[in-house]
Each structure stands twice: as structure tokens, then as C-alpha cells.
Amino acid sequence: MQILTPHVYWAQRHSEIFLRVDLSDAKDLDISVQENNTLQFKAQGHGAKGDNEYKFSLEFREPVRTEINHKSTQRQVDIKIRKQEERWWDRLTLQEKKPLFLAPDFDRWLDESDAEMELQAKEEEKINKISVESRVRKDPYLGLKRGYLFMYNLVQFLGFSWIFVNMTVRLFILGQDSFYDTFHTTADMMYFCQMMAVLEVINPLLGLVKTGFFPAMIQVAGRNVILFVIFGSLEEMQNKPVVFFVFYLWSTIEIFRYPFYMLACISTEWKLLTWLRYSLWIPLYPLGVLAEAVAVIQSLAIFDETRMFSVPLPALLGGSLSFSYTLQIYLVLMFLGLFINFRHLYKQRRRRFRSRKRKVQ
Numbered sequence: 001m002q003i004l005t006p007h008v009y010w011a012q013r014h015s016e017i018f019l020r021v022d023l024s025d026a027k028d029l030d031i032s033v034q035e036n037n038t039l040q041f042k043a044q045g046h047g048a049k050g051d052n053e054y055k056f057s058l059e060f061r062e063p064v065r066t067e068i069n070h071k072s073t074q075r076q077v078d079i080k081i082r083k084q085e086e087r088w089w090d091r092l093t094l095q096e097k098k099p100l101f102l103a104p105d106f107d108r109w110l111d112e113s114d115a116e117m118e119l120q121a122k123e124e125e126k127i128n129k130i131s132v133e134s135r136v137r138k139d140p141y142l143g144l145k146r147g148y149l150f151m152y153n154l155v156q157f158l159g160f161s162w163i164f165v166n167m168t169v170r171l172f173i174l175g176q177d178s179f180y181d182t183f184h185t186t187a188d189m190m191y192f193c194q195m196m197a198v199l200e201v202i203n204p205l206l207g208l209v210k211t212g213f214f215p216a217m218i219q220v221a222g223r224n225v226i227l228f229v230i231f232g233s234l235e236e237m238q239n240k241p242v243v244f245f246v247f248y249l250w251s252t253i254e255i256f257r258y259p260f261y262m263l264a265c266i267s268t269e270w271k272l273l274t275w276l277r278y279s280l281w282i283p284l285y286p287l288g289v290l291a292e293a294v295a296v297i298q299s300l301a302i303f304d305e306t307r308m309f310s311v312p313l314p315a316l317l318g319g320s321l322s323f324s325y326t327l328q329i330y331l332v333l334m335f336l337g338l339f340i341n342f343r344h345l346y347k348q349r350r351r352r353f354r355s356r357k358r359k360v361q
């Protein structure tokens, strides 16, 4: 039997050398690194000259470790050898003239600067992993915080789902007639959910969530003015169809937002739910604020008439200042609030979809 030399392909990184020996179904492998820095390879396999015994030796340019990592597959034998010192070599062998059987492995080939960048990226990844792990380890209350947020989101989800389903069923059964008694059938649950929602302003203050304090405050205060001041205190407003539209728009977004947060608490994501959470507000938010503005405008005359919440003034100045003036200022603030939150949600949407795109690349 002839003894032949297989084709050998090589590539390097700062700390290691990769050799790919073009020998299929190799068996009886005998691979070692001698003390004189020479790799000895011998195996039986199918190479360029058919089934034969193939062997070669390579004296490396610089010292390498004697431990060898190798794997034989149906197509080739992969060998990984660690360099003694982390250094870029200008060639593989001690002899300047490259052996004829040796060629660069272009599948793995990197020049020095690319290898440095790869090394840097690996280092950064390691540092990031360590810092995430230590952050997670450092917070002994993480489980408790997540548990609390999960329960909060669950309760809100159930509350708003109840309102949404109740209103939808009544709409199907009663048609437009259901518009007139939305408040009487759902207000208690809405009061409960909106009072709980005050926690959404407290949570970012306590550092429990990354939400901005101002967007949350605008959202909660805005809704509570409508719910408690306009609808809650004026019986004349309670059977108006506008209540239906306001409650329906609020609950539509919340039955997607809270489950999205619940999944975030258990580090899970459903793509469709994420898309709905970061897209539905585009039509719903302006419509919601429009419905709220209609409610405020409808209440102006009632506040003028009933003098409720009016500020007493000296008789010379007309006796009292109607609350409707405050509400007219509030109407302007509403559109300012809409602008601030629209911008906030737009940024959140871009951040969310941009980081997901990056992860996919």
C-alpha cells in the first residue's frame, strides 16, 4: 500500500490554529504534536488518491500546546491546536517555503484585523453576559418584583377583559340601546381598574419598570379626570353614548397591553401580541382622546348650569367662576398630553422593532 499526503487547509486566530485534512471516512487516526513543535498525522481514509494510508508532518512557526482537539467526519478531519502564546503568525510553518499539500482554508480564513474584531466582539459578548448575570444575581428581590407585576397585570387584564366582553355582548344583544347604560353596567369595574392604575405612576418611581414617569402620569391623570370628574360626578353625563366610546377604546388597548406585560414578566414574547401592543395605539389613542374631548365639551354646559365645583368669587366679579373654564384649559392640555404620549409611544415602537430587527440579523 502506497503512503500518500492528503490536502491540508489551514486558518488561524490569535490563540489557535485550525487544520482541515481532506480525507473522508478516516480511521486509525494517529495525530500528535512532538516536543519539537511538529505535528504528525497518520490515518487510513479516502483522499485524492482513493483509499490509502495518508500521512504528513508540519513543523510550526512558533510553539504550540501538545493537546489536540480533532474530529473526523464523513468528509474531512478537523484539527484544532492552541498556540502557546496568543500571537498572530505571519505563516504556519517554520520553513519559509510553504509545503505543496498546504493551502489556506478560505471558509475559515480571516486576516489579522478581522480576527482582532472577532476577538473584540467575543470579549464584549462575554462582558455583557457577565454584567447581565451579575445584575440579575445582585437583585435578591427580582422574583418578588416580577411576581407583584405579574399579579398586577393579571388583575388589570381580567378587569378590562370583563368590561370589553360585557360591552361587546350587550352591543350584539341590544344594539345602539347599549350605548346609553354603559356607565351603569361597567363603571364599578372601571373605577376599580383606574384606581389600581395609579400604581402605574408609582411603579416607575420605585424603579420597578422602565416606563417614563410623565407618560404614565399623563395617561392615568387624563383618564381619571374623565372617569371621576366628568362621568362620576355628573349624573347627566352617565347615560350619554360617549361613555360607551370612551370605555370601549380604553379597554380595547388594555386587553392587549396587560397580557404583553404579563409575558414580559416571565421573559416570554409572542410576536403578534407585541405587534398589537405597539401598533393598536396608532388609531386608538387619537380616537380615545377625541372621544374624551367630546365628553368634556358635552359637560361644559352642565357644569355652567349646576355650578358644581365652581370657585366662589366676590359678587362684584360675578359670584362664582364656573368649573367649565378649568375644563376649557384642560381641553388644551389634553391635546398637549396626546402629543407627548404619541411621541413617547412612537419612540417605544421604533426602539422595540429596531432592536428586534437587530437581533434577527
Ligand SMILES: CCCCCCCCCCCCC/C=C/C(=O)SCCNC(=O)CCNC(=O)[C@H](O)C(C)(C)COP(=O)(O)OP(=O)(O)OC[C@H]1O[C@@H](n2cnc3c(N)ncnc32)[C@H](O)[C@@H]1OP(=O)(O)O
Pocket: 149, 150, 152, 153, 209, 210, 211, 212, 215, 216, 218, 219, 221, 222, 223, 225, 249, 250, 253, 257, 261, 262, 264, 265, 280, 281, 284, 285, 287, 288, 289, 292, 333, 334, 335, 336, 337, 338, 341, 344, 345, 348
Ligand atoms: C389635572 C391633571 C392634568 C394632566 C394632564 C393630562 C392630559 C391628558 C391628556 C391625555 C389623555 C390620555 C387619555 C387616554 C386615552 C386612552 O387610553 S385612549 C386608548 C388607547 N390608549 C393607548 O394606546 C395608551 C396605552 N397606554 C400606554 O401605552 C402606557 O400607559 C404609556 C405610559 C402611555 C406608555 O407605556 P410605557 O410603559 O412607557 O411603554 P412600554 O414600552 O409598554 O413599557 C416600557 C418598559 O416597561 C415595561 N413595563 C411597563 N409596565 C409594565 C408592567 N405593568 N409590568 C411589567 N413590565 C412593564 C415594559 O415591558 C417595557 O420593558 P422593555 O420591553 O424591557 O423595554
